[in-house]
Amino acid sequence: MRVYISMVDQITYTKSERARAYLGGTLGYLFDGYNLLLTTFLFAGIIISFHSNLSAVSLAISFALIGSVVGGISFGWLADKIGRKNTLLFTILIFSMFEILSAFTSSIYEFYTTQFLVGIGVGGEWGVGFSLVNETWGEKRRGLAGGFLQSTFIIGALLGAQTAGFMIRTYGSTLGWRYSYIFVGMISLLLLLLRFFMPESKTWLAKVGKLEAGKNVLTSGPNPLRELFSKEFLRWTFFGTLMVFGFMFYFYVGQTFYPTLFGRLGAGSEITLIITLGSIVGIIAEVIIGYGNDLLGRRRAGLIFGAISLVVIFPFLYTMTFPVKFVTLGSFPAFYTYLLLYFFQASYAALFGVWLGEGFATRLRATGSNFTYMVGRGIGGGLAPIVVPLIVSSSTSLGESMSYFMIIGAVIMIIGALGLKETKGRDLNF
Numbered sequence: 289m290r291v292y293i294s295m296v297d298q299i300t301y302t303k304s305e306r307a308r309a310y311l312g313g314t315l316g317y318l319f320d321g322y323n324l325l326l327t328t329f330l331f332a333g334i335i336i337s338f339h340s341n342l343s344a345v346s347l348a349i350s351f352a353l354i355g356s357v358v359g360g361i362s363f364g365w366l367a368d369k370i371g372r373k374n375t376l377l378f379t380i381l382i383f384s385m386f387e388i389l390s391a392f393t394s395s396i397y398e399f400y401t402t403q404f405l406v407g408i409g410v411g412g413e414w415g416v417g418f419s420l421v422n423e424t425w426g427e428k429r430r431g432l433a434g435g436f437l438q439s440t441f442i443i444g445a446l447l448g449a450q451t452a453g454f455m456i457r458t459y460g461s462t463l464g465w466r467y468s469y470i471f472v473g474m475i476s477l478l479l480l481l482l483r484f485f486m487p488e489s490k491t492w493l494a495k496v497g498k499l500e501a502g503k504n505v506l507t508s509g510p511n512p513l514r515e516l517f518s519k520e521f522l523r524w525t526f527f528g529t530l531m532v533f534g535f536m537f538y539f540y541v542g543q544t545f546y547p548t549l550f551g552r553l554g555a556g557s558e559i560t561l562i563i564t565l566g567s568i569v570g571i572i573a574e575v576i577i578g579y580g581n582d583l584l585g586r587r588r589a590g591l592i593f594g595a596i597s598l599v600v601i602f603p604f605l606y607t608m609t610f611p612v613k614f615v616t617l618g619s620f621p622a623f624y625t626y627l628l629l630y631f632f633q634a635s636y637a638a639l640f641g642v643w644l645g646e647g648f649a650t651r652l653r654a655t656g657s658n659f660t661y662m663v664g665r666g667i668g669g670g671l672a673p674i675v676v677p678l679i680v681s682s683s684t685s686l687g688e689s690m691s692y693f694m695i696i697g698a699v700i701m702i703i704g705a706l707g708l709k710e711t712k713g714r715d716l717n718f
Contacts, residue, residue, distance in 0.1 A: 301424050305487045309424040312373075312479075312486030313417035314437045316380055319476045320410040321444030322451075323352070323387065325563070326468055327403070328547050329452035333461030338396040342548065345396065346673040348403045349544055353670040355407025360662025361513070363412025367654035368512045372420040373488045375412060375654075380479050383409030388473035391466040411666075415658025418641035422653070423491040434642040435578010435635075439571045442634055445543075446567035448472075453560040495650045512652035516659055523707065524647040525660060531590075531704025532644075532664025535636055538597070538697030540672035541690050542633055546626070549686050553622060554614040562623055569627050570634030577638040585712040586643040590705035593639070597632040598698040601691055604629045608687030622687070633694075636701070646711035668697065 301309070327349060334345050359379065367375040386405040393399040421437055451471060455464035516525045546566075550559045581589045604625040614620045640661060648656035672693070679689045 301487070301490070306424050308486050309420050309489075310433070310437075312376065312483045313420040314440045315479050315482065316376060316383075316410070316413035316417055317437065318440040318444035318447075319380075319383060319472065319479070320413055321441035322448045322472055322476075323383075323406060323410065323444075325445035325448035325543070326452050326472060327352075327448075328544055329449055329560075329563075330456075330465035330468060331548065333456065333463075333465035334396075334399070337462050337465070338399065340396050343677050346544060346677075348396075348399055349540070349673050350670040351400045351404040352407035352410075353540075353666045355404040356411030357407075357662050357666030359408035359411025360415060360658035360666070361411075361655075362408075364415050364655040364658030364662075365512055367412070367416040367419065367658075368492075368652055371488050371492060372416055372423075372654065373483065373486050375416050376420070376486070377480065377483050379409050379412035379416070380476060380483065381409070382406075383413075384473045384476045384480065385409075386473075387469055387476065391469040391473075411662050412658065414641070414661050415645075415656075416654050418645055418657055419492075419654040420486075420489050422642060422645045423489040423650070424487075432575070432578045432582055434581065434640075435575045435638040437641060438578065438635075438638040439574035441637075442567050442570040442574060446564060446571070449560055449563045449567065491650055512655035513659075515652050516656055521648060521652070521656065524644075525656065527704050527707030528644050528647065528656075528660035529664045529704075531701055531708065532640060532661050533668040534664075534697050534700030534702070534704055535640075536665040536668030536697075537672055538668075538694050538701060539633055539637070540669035541676055541693045541697060542629070544673045545676060545686060545690055549690065550614070550622070552686060553611060553620075555620070556614070558614065558617060561617070562626070566627060566630040566634075569631050573631045573635030574638045577635045581639050581642060582712075585710050586639065586646070587705070587708060587710040590639050590643065590708070591702065593632060593636055594698070594702040594705050597636050598695065598702065600629045600632055601694045601698060604694075605688065605691035608685060608691055611685065611687065629694075643708065643711060646714045647708070 331342060331345050335341060338345070363375050363379055366378075383406055386402045386409065390399060390402040390406065393402055418434070418437065421433055451468050452464070455468045455471070458464065459467055515521055546563060547559050550562055555562060577589070577593055580593065584592065604622075607622045607625045612621050617623055641657065644660050645653055645657045676686070676689050676693060679692070680686050
């Protein structure tokens with residue numbers, strides 16, 4: 289029997305509860321990044337196994353992102369109805385099962401299907417995990433906590449690059465990609481055990497405690513999905529989704545094709561090192577921008593870092609317009625412009641979880657956070673693998689195509705940030 293907390297009770301957490309909530313809420317997002325970069329590094333082996341091509345195989349990322357929209361909306365709603373903890377148990381189980389099954393697919397269409405279902409699992413992770421962290425973490429360091437949480441995506445991406453590199457070197461391309469998915473799926477099952485020891489959000493319990501005794505939680509209270517489009521929250525839903533869409537288009541245009549791009553520029557065996565160094569820079573940047581979120585405020589940080597994110601695309605575009613082939617890492621100009629670009633490209637999302645979550649009331653916080661993030665990500669990220677190859681030609685290189693679309697995404701991202709209000713210091717017990 290669930291014990292509900294009265295709204296008059298003071299909501300506090302022990303250090304142990306806060307640590308367990310943070311660990312359980314963040315590690316799931318690590319596997320989201322893990323799966324993404326893992327797939328981009330495994331393109332070559334998947335292409336050979338399915339007798340396919342880059343455009344067709346890269347669509348698997350689009351299917352995973354479309355699945356994340358379905359999972360984000362569904363599990364966000366469920367988390368506002370049955371709780372953060374129970375929902376996160378479901379999401380990681382779905383992810384693990386279908387990540388393992390991806391290794392046993394025998395056609396590109398089966399692979400699309402399993403990756404779509406993987407996307408459903410990871411789709412529920414972000415908004416639900418951030419809701420739990422927002423509701424258990426103190427206001428003064430909420431932005432920094434969000435930066436650390438968001439950095440787990442880049443840590444996962446770094447692990448994905450290392451896993452893919454090891455499996456391919458050990459087992460070859462055609463078997464290495466299959467063992468990679470099995471390994472990630474098995475490791476992620478360990479998180480399922482950790483989450484049994486994760487506390488439920490007391491803020492959520494307090495709100496549920498307002499319902500009349502004996503009512504079914506699933507049918508009581510207003511519909512969170514409907515409330516997203518109410519007069520009170522419509523502006524927040526629209527501009528939040530627009531900001532995430534712009535960023536994700538900007539991010540996935542780069543993230544999906546960096547390994548292929550550096551391969552075409554002759555980096556060869558150094559690709560893993562380049563991406564690894566970029567990931568390390570991204571992890572550091574997530575924490576710095578998360579701290580900036582607390583220091584500057586949500587809106588000011590969003591606009592300042594958004595403007596810088598746009599500007600740093602142009603040095604990268606220059607090195608793509610006048611490319612220098614790879615000889616050594618130190619004499620490879622694209623490496624330096626990539627690091628500068630990736631510092632902001634990887635880290636801008638550190639603002640999202642706290643800023644978006646603070647705009648929604650507790651009764652729809654997980655729904656609202658997941659909707660804005662996953663719909664924005666699903667559409668923006670899902671378009672990226674499709675549109676970039678469309679304008680690659682004899683006169684427009686892959687790097688130039690990536691740069692042009694990054695600029696479009698960054699501009700849309702800034703417009704979205706302009707439409708959101710400042711929320712720093714807001715009490716989340718509403």
